[in-house]
Amino acid sequence: MSEVIVTRNLSLGYGKKTAPVVEDVNVSVSAGEKIAIVGESGSGKSTLAKALCGTLAPRSGTVEIQGRPWSAIRRTDPERRSVQMIFQDPYTSLNPTMTALATVSEAFHVVQHLSRQKALAAAREALNDVGLSGDMIDRVPRGLSGGQLQRVSIARALACQPDVLVADEATASLDVSVQAQIIRLLVTLVETRGMALVMISHDLHLTRMVADRLVVMRKGHVVEQGEASRIFESPSTAYAQELLASAFLDAP
Ligand SMILES: Nc1ncnc2c1ncn2[C@@H]1O[C@H](COP(=O)(O)OP(=O)(O)O)[C@@H](O)[C@H]1O
Numbered sequence: 609m610s611e612v613i614v615t616r617n618l619s620l621g622y623g624k625k626t627a628p629v630v631e632d633v634n635v636s637v638s639a640g641e642k643i644a645i646v647g648e649s650g651s652g653k654s655t656l657a658k659a660l661c662g663t664l665a666p667r668s669g670t671v672e673i674q675g676r677p678w679s680a681i682r683r684t685d686p687e688r689r690s691v692q693m694i695f696q697d698p699y700t701s702l703n704p705t706m707t708a709l710a711t712v713s714e715a716f717h718v719v720q721h722l723s724r725q726k727a728l729a730a731a732r733e734a735l736n737d738v739g740l741s742g743d744m745i746d747r748v749p750r751g752l753s754g755g756q757l758q759r760v761s762i763a764r765a766l767a768c769q770p771d772v773l774v775a776d777e778a779t780a781s782l783d784v785s786v787q788a789q790i791i792r793l794l795v796t797l798v799e800t801r802g803m804a805l806v807m808i809s810h811d812l813h814l815t816r817m818v819a820d821r822l823v824v825m826r827k828g829h830v831v832e833q834g835e836a837s838r839i840f841e842s843p844s845t846a847y848a849q850e851l852l853a854s855a856f857l858d859a860p
């Protein structure tokens with residue numbers, strides 16, 4: 609399988625004089641693969657996600673997108689759009705004055721250079737694909753629920769025709785009943801479109817529903833990675849054992 613993202617000895621930090629918060633990470637994402645990055649709060653998951661999307665430059669090492677480092681990819685190159693992020697809080701990531709339809713059609717117009725009319729048609733289709741239709745698509749963010757807003761964010765990401773969706777705690781702000789719906793939607797979309805999914809979550813129950821492969825982080829390091837079913841069944845590091853035991857202690 610072809611690799612869409614590869615990190616090599618990746619270290620990341622904030623500010624020049626501070627210690628790195630992610631160190632020596634080697635992970636890869638293949639086309640169509642579903643990966644989950646897990647680890648306790650502060651372990652560096654979101655920092656790694658920013659580097660995968662090219663919004664945080666490496667302190668050392670590289671992140672390659674289809675074989676090219678982010679530093680060599682120009683603003684106008686198609687690779688620039690190939691990794692799209694879905695954030696935890698859809699309300700703050702959407703323009704409060706734009707309707708769902710306007711938000712998504714703007715993306716089709718700007719990114720795919722579709723005419724306004726074609727962009728509207730493409731946006732209706734993308735919104736329909738994420739389960740939004742009827743009068744809902746003419747609402748601004750404050751008229752939509754958290755789950756509906758997250759669907760708008762996903763539709764907007766689809767306008768970029770990405771190879772990878774990176775969902776950073778994308779369901780953490782939603783009601784429990786809605787979380788699984790959004791996760792199932794993401795899985796359906798990536799499977800039907802051949803995209804890869806990088807799911808970042810502190811919720812191991814949700815992770816287990818989705819991931820083919822698991823990357824376990826602790827204090828900025830990858831302590832274990834491999835086939836998800838294998839790690840869920842018999843983690844080989846003490847840390848992964850501990851993390852899974854605490855998550856599944858009360859499982860039926
Ligand atoms: N913008 C930032 N500036 C400085 N430090 C940050 C910033 N964002 C995160 N950190 C620090 O980096 C470490 C990893 O954080 P983060 O990647 O958000 O972890 P996680 O997503 O696993 O909870 C933490 O110690 C956090 O305080």
Ligand SMILES: [Mg+2]
Nearest residue numbers: 653654655777
């Ligand atoms: Mg985080």
